[in-house]
Amino acid sequence: MNKEDIKKVVLAYSGGLDTSIIISWLKENYDCEVIAVVGNVGQEEELEGLEDKAIASGASKIYIEDLIDEFVDDYVFETLKAGAKYEGRYLLGTAFARPVIAKRLVEIAHEENADAIVHGCTGKGNDQVRFELTVKAFDPDMPVIAPWRTWEIKSREDEIEYAKARNIPLPMEKDEFYSEDRNIWHISHEGLDLEYPDTEPNYDKVLKLSVSPEKAPDKPTYVTIRFDKGVPVAVNGEYMKGSDIIRYLNKVGGENGIGIDDIVENRLVGMKVRGVYENAGGRILYTAHEILESLTLDRDTMHYKDKVAVEFASLVYNGLWFSTLREALSAFVNKTQETVTGDVKLKLYKGNVINAGVTSPYTLYDEEYATFGEDGVYDQTDSQGFVNLYALPIKVQAMMKKKVKAKKEQEKKEQGK
Template sequence: MKKNNEIKKVVLAYSGGLDTSITIPWLKENYGCEVIAVVGNVGQDDELEGLEEKAIQTGASKIFIEDLTDEFVEDFVFETLKAGAKYEGKYLLGTSFARPVIAKRLVEIAHREGADAIAHGCTGKGNDQVRFELAVKAFDPDMEIIAPWRTWELKSREDEIEYAKERNIPLPMKEDNIYSEDRNIWHVSHEGLDLEYPDTEPNYDNFLKMSVSPENAPNTPTYVTISFEKGIPVAVNGEKMSGKNIIKVLNKVGGENGVGIDDIIENRLVGMKVRGVYENPGGAILYKAHEILESITLDGDTQHYKDVVSVEFANVVYNGKWFSPLREALSAFVNKTQETVTGEVKLKLYKGNIINAGVTSPYSLYNEEFATFGEDGVYDQHDSQGFVNLYSLSTKVQSMMKKKLKNNSMTGNTL
């Protein structure tokens, strides 16, 4: 580990939020180093406004705002969507898979600029420190990493606000509304304040950014049709568009109908339970559509085993191991399963609900002749007798053994 005075240039993962806003002056005060701010644009929209001016004013020597949106969507979001991965069955991993794509670019810029270290504003209680640092180490195992939250004297958001005021750093939020939020094209997460109390119902009007509450959604349903090719969404309502534009369109229509709002208590990697509210309007729609399409295009054995893989895939991504052999191996399996996941899914959106309204695929394994309750000419119901007899044989033998033991005990016989 380098000493403070040996670090001359630091690349900082910069968002312009409270943590990173004060990290620039803190690094300069404690390391006497040059600070280069790097913003990973993964679709956080208006949060990017004014960042260049703010970073320079607070002491950065330069700032890079890198558009990573297409790479993020195509190489991270859709890879996870194909896996059907949801952490603990609910969380659509919006923050989890944004960190590795940003960290990858941090290392690239650090090498290009000749930086001695990479810094981030993640707290010691969170998962993001792991995600950032594992990704950095995957591309440069020798890179020095600075995490101010582990060493500085500031212990709370209130301390940070006071630190910022003393240095005339503009605050990115109102002091009485300092929810901890993370936003990208895929989601918005909200933590802190009243959400720290699990017995409290959230007041969505206070913080929702992409959505309306289900109660405030329209009284009439909205229909949307999504087309997939090999598990990847390629069109909405018949109109082909890029991946990021598909998400934008579905975020809008989903948000208007109050879908994809999840109030979750999750188990962090560091061991504590935390509560957050996640907005995933477009993501919720895509996951539901993909799930429905798989239900008619995957055979039963593959579908059931993929459910197991999805759980492990979500754990790997949540725990920061995107750039790992296991994640790559899981993706290889997932991609094999997606070869026939092509077709169209129609959904009805209504007051927070996403309802199946029809699915078609040229690879459909659903056969109406076999499935019908009416008369058919392809299924001989007499065949099922032999199947049931063989399938139930182990159960029958077990029952016969129990019956024999019971009879022996009643007659006094012993084995």
Template sequence: MNKFNKVVLAYSGGLDTSIIISWLKENYGCEVICVVGNVGQSDELIGLEEKALKTGASKCYIEDLTKEFVEEYIFPTIQANAIYEGKYLLGTSFARPIIGKRMVEIAIAEGADAICHGCTGKGNDQVRFELAIKAFAPDMKIIAPWRIWDLKSRDEEIEYALDRKIPISINYETNYSKDKNLWHLSHEGLDLEDPGVEPKYDKILEMCTTLENAPDKATYITLNFEKGIPVALDGEKMDGVTLIEKLNKIGGKNAIGIVDMVENRLVGMKSRGVYETPGGTILYAAHKNLEEICLDRETAHYKETVALKFADIIYNGQWYTPLREALSAFVKTTQENVTGEVKLKLYKGNLINAGVTSPYTLYSEEYATFGEDQVYDQNDSAGFINLFGLPITVKAKMDAALALKVK
């Protein structure tokens, strides 16, 4: 092993990072400085600094990144309509780059020799953290214990913690791998590793209620957007962090945003997880509804292609790349007229459009009406169809002529 004097650790207080402090000190004899990126994990931050120091860290930075997280990462992703494999709203994916960036800043300020993370060698987060580190400190050494230590499972991690009297808040029965932030909560491991098993929603859900326990009466909400950014809820203007927090409560109460999926990880394997994204699911639906009346057809259709690539880039940890920046610039341009009001009906996991308006709407009732109008000559459609269908007409005639020759 290399020798390090000072190591900055991406710390969450979870199982992995709780034991890594001791492991680093045992194997490197180094000073360990913990960095916690506060991206809205709320109650998980309670007592975290005290725990880190008691476990052997010399310092513990708890950095409030929530405002930047929302405005610089979440909102641009909503504007892009980026969804990974049609289901995943990228909650963990776009939280890692901002944490990685702050870790580098602290590591440089502290004169650290290396940065350490607790990601496994099977997961996506190792890529996301390390690409962020490379973007801002390309020569910084990176320590990834899961790739080099002797521990082979989370059960062995628990044993390691118990042997050293390291406080952990889980046991063998509740040993799900979780990631929580302002945007979402993910659940992996244990019984979820079998895609044939229904999740125990009544036991694992934290942000959302179950469908069965959701209210029997629908909830109506109104969201206002300015240039693709949500700015108000039910007529009340508020900042992005507050708005998402309120939507999480409303959506969670109505069982909105529960996703069970088997996704394709970047490292090659398939992985099954359950995601809770109540507020985010509402915002995506509202933004998409508004775009339907504000974007022209060619832009809307091309933007769907961009959304797929944008989602892949974020999922793969490539936030700090020229392509992501270029795609964000395109997306931002498309949002110039995405301003208006969206009403939604929430009912037992369902999001139902209840009306959308915009001063920039491209929907014209005068043209679209089934009633009498003075602007559209229906006879024009005959010539349009003749030209649009000309390749089909020519092909059909050629096929008929060839068939006669064969006979």
């Protein structure tokens, strides 16, 4: 890719510090037209004023694309059905937002006949991989420009000085705000004092959607979530689209201190990073979905699906959403969800999500079999043969050890004669 061949680029734009200076940097170093693209996945007030800001920074045009419902229906709920959590805790809020944004970047680059796609991801993070693997999935020949890999800027302080020298409006001053990523599913917080794992977060300063459990109400809040084939479709009897379900649960969950996760995770590039996540709606939905599956999935399928969830989470975290393996795992997951239909009642109380009852037309729980009282369907004498057969490998191994021990003791006696 020669610089002189780059006449027009499409930039993944957020209006933050990185992308605010990248427009100017591109025009200085490539002398090219810059088209800014914002993928709206639920950033709320962060979208305000972006059109004017992008144009004032030198962009020729800006797209603000509403991707919220596509994001929720095709990415968030696909991951929820899988039960995928990276390293057992992270609900993948940033990870699965990148593919839907990058996919739209490629589509707009084609519409605009752009010569390259640009992102502001650093060389230390996971997002560079998530963006670029998606670009390659939809256009393997599309060049990608990643300024953080080539420019002389090395720190946030350098970025601020660069912006001031060119009169670029600053979205933040150094040491003033955490580095945040927000969408309809979550908010992540990194940087400042959170870079020190021995430091307890100041939640009054960090949290935006939630209150700490200590400040949550002293009485519980109840919610009932209805699922159809693993997908949430209604809350408290009211049917609504997926994005509205998440918005509602974020609100009620945040008010009750739900889903605040302080995590040290392993990035794809090998380093550890600490972040505080607000996942109120996500934590509620994951818990409800797990409870419903405990009632509707048979043992072997549920246990195997737990293994699939780990691999699914790794693929999503590592930017492989559009891989054949992820799609194949989703096909397996969707088969398991055919009976994951029913209602889950939850009690929300001071950071806790507590099972308050679950029903399903496909329940595999049978009171007659499970009762401790007298029943007429289970012959307990049948269990004797089952236990004998199940224990056979252990019994054979124990018999072998007994024989070996006896032989050694006999040899020892003979040697002592």
